Amino acid sequence: MDEAGNEVILMGTGLGFKGKEGKLYVSAIFDCFDLGVLGLxxxxxxxxxxxxxxLENALTAxxxxEGAIIHSDRGTQYISEVYRQNIRKHGIHQSKNSTGGRCHDNARCESMWVRLKTELPYDRYDAREMTVEELKVLIWRYLLSYWNNRRICSANGGLxxxxxxxQYYAALGRAA
Known part of the structure; x- marks a missing residue:
């Protein structure tokens, strides 16, 4: 949360998995507060x-x-007019790398992508032998079930x- 009470989120994309039928790209919105996947x-x-x-999947869930800050790199998909119109439509404020090539601006998201690639397809499965639909199910389950609900994160104190x-929302209720 920022000082105005808006949820600050981080968006990352660009992750691709080479499957039997071609490359599958994964786009996710991660919450900077708890590292949860909000949209996929x-x-x-x-x-x-x-x-x-x-973005639409995150807003549905x-x-x-609405009114949050979303961070991304300067990829063409993020600076496209169709994307920018959609974030404006929902009152979301866009933040991008200050200048091109600054990897530290998106380091948190890139770190999550590395964990996904290490923990899921490359260590346990041969993604190159999987169909696109099999990869979709595998990645969807990993991020929305395992990552969000069971995977412990050191940044969250082991939660x-x-x-x-x-716990955060329960604490807010007790404080009110």
């Missing part, structure tokens, strides 16, 4: 529509994201993202 979309291309769908979120 998977497609065979890396265009602005993928990012728009991720978390309507309170999963959704457990940290529940």
């Amino acid at each position: 979309a998977l497609e065979m291309n890396m265009k602005a529509d993928l990012c728009v769908q991720t 978390y309507p309170s994201l 999963s993202p959704m457990l940290k979120r529940r």
